[in-house]
Amino acid sequence: DDTSELFSIEESLKELAQLADTAGLLVVDSTYQKLSTPNPRTYIGSGKVAEIKTAINGYGVETVIFDDELSPGQLRNLEKAFGGNVRVCDRTALILDIFDQRAATREAALQVALAQMEYQLPRLTKMWTHLERQSGGQVKGMGEKQIEVDKRILRTQIGVLKKELESVRKHRKQYRTRRLSVPVPVVSLVGYTNAGKSTLLNQLTGANVLAEDRLFATLDPTTRRVQMKNGKEFLLTDTVGFIQKLPTTLVAAFRATLEEISESSLLVHVIDISHPLAEQQIEAVEKVLSELDSTSIPKLMVWNKVDKATNPEEIKLKAKSLEDTICISALNGSGLDEFCNAVQEKLKDSMVWVEALVP
Ligand code: GDP
The missing domain is CATH 3.40.50.300 (P-loop containing nucleotide triphosphate hydrolases)
Incomplete structure (x- = not known):
């Protein structure tokens, strides 16, 4: 993203910490690593993963937040590496959380719910293929079926939300037109x-x-x-x-x-x-x-x-x-x-x- 280059890594991390604070989290530490390209499996290198894991144990950390968007695979691999109880998320998920906490009107709540589901959709898919692989292929086919079922459910929900949002917006537009006539x-x-x-x-x-x-x-x-x-x-x-x-x-x-x-x-x-x-x-x-x-x-x-x-x-x-x-x-x-x-x-x-x- 070209605006992100306007902010240095430290500045961007500071803002991320402020976002975390807004979401009600207590930030204990932050770190970064310079790589020519992100590690496709874990975004950061294995040494950095180990370093963060030590910090997690030291502080009793519950959440690790990354400043850039992680792929579904990276997210999963990091969660696995950090241990079962640690939640790994990225800036997008954090902002979605904040928006979720703060949506005051029906329209905002619907917009956030919709954005959350659209964020989940690709991540859901990967979660199931992963389970399939983990079971050594025993549930082959079943995982795939489950993905389809889950995706269908999510898509139906997305459709319902979109319709509702449309009707809320129509109302607002009518109101706005009336307002503009003044x-x-x-x-x-x-x-x-x-x-x-x-x-x-x-x-x-x-x-x-x-x-x-x-x-x-x-x-x-x-x-x-x-x-x-x-x-x-x-x-x-x-x-x-x-x-x-x-x-x-x-x-x-x-x-x-x-x-x-x-x-x-x-x-x-x-x-x-x-x-x-x-x-x-x-x-x-x-x-x-x-x-x-x-x-x-x-x-x-x-x-x-x-x-x-x-x-x-x-x-x-x-x-x-x-x-x-x-x-x-x-x-x-x-x-x-x-x-x-x-x-x-x-x-x-x-x-x-x-x-x-x-x-
Ligand atoms: P918004 O996110 O742009 O709506 O910002 P807010 O109006 O919520 O203000 C953010 C913070 O800045 C609040 O703590 C305000 O009290 C503070 N603030 C806003 N205007 C001024 C100002 O003129 N001087 C100072 N010192 N603080 C301000």
């Missing part, structure tokens, strides 16, 4: 996870959207009406946070949700300017945005968390010198007037509508 421009907040999107939404609207220092606090899009001092209004939507190495199954799963982005009048890209990897995070977000065909939508860059930056004055000066960039602190509210003015400036054309409505 001439209020829609502004979408986009940004790397934890950049402060929910906090900004809360500050502007007094909405009580879950904002916490965890990755993916927001899973479902939330829309609130923002009224400015001059009576003008816009709708502000908080979308799912982006992250590097967002598994393709998940991008696909959340596509429908993200599609709302491409229908907005303005994108507000919220950036955590105090984060050491702010630049890489911007690039990762821009990459997803370009995949969503939203490059033609006007955009405002919002440098958030200036209160936390070590050199706030320097940052403010730099932001001023860049076009379409403003500095705020969503937490203490500084720069929000300037933010609203900038939004208004950007929405000039669509704002005419609203102006006509205000007596």
Whole structure:
């Protein structure tokens, strides 16, 4: 993945540890190995496998998480090597777990369930062929039959889920069309996870959207009406946070949700300017945005968390010198007037509508 190269191995592992923490796991150690190509059987080399096994026994580890997607075979071989009670998973499975824990609406829950099943489908197949081999071929044919049965069950379930999802989405679309018939421009907040999107939404609207220092606090899009001092209004939507190495199954799963982005009048890209990897995070977000065909939508860059930056004055000066960039602190509210003015400036054309409505 080309965005993953923006992040060093250490940085990516640090983020993985943060994801694990978000999932409720306690991280005790992390390690990596440089290989010209991953080991086809175990992803890492046999020496590294032994080293991790020692650490597992030392710490009493229950879960080992890999930062890259493992093949079904690698997953199985690693679980075998580490011992029966250790769960081995990859970034994708971990993110799926987090999404599963946090899905608040029916649509999000259905999307996650669907993504989980699609993730399982190829892995299921390999599990049965493995059992067959293990039994020395005694259950030959039976395993194959079982795979077919299981795959059929899973496919049926996937079909049912897809239908349900479709009907949930149809409802939402009807609602959205109704909403769009009211001439209020829609502004979408986009940004790397934890950049402060929910906090900004809360500050502007007094909405009580879950904002916490965890990755993916927001899973479902939330829309609130923002009224400015001059009576003008816009709708502000908080979308799912982006992250590097967002598994393709998940991008696909959340596509429908993200599609709302491409229908907005303005994108507000919220950036955590105090984060050491702010630049890489911007690039990762821009990459997803370009995949969503939203490059033609006007955009405002919002440098958030200036209160936390070590050199706030320097940052403010730099932001001023860049076009379409403003500095705020969503937490203490500084720069929000300037933010609203900038939004208004950007929405000039669509704002005419609203102006006509205000007596
Ligand atoms: P989201 O994932 O983009 O929705 O981010 P959140 O709104 O959940 O914010 C993530 C964390 O950053 C929370 O702990 C917020 O309190 C914190 N945060 C958000 N904005 C600011 C800010 O302007 N300054 C500081 N210091 N912290 C902030």
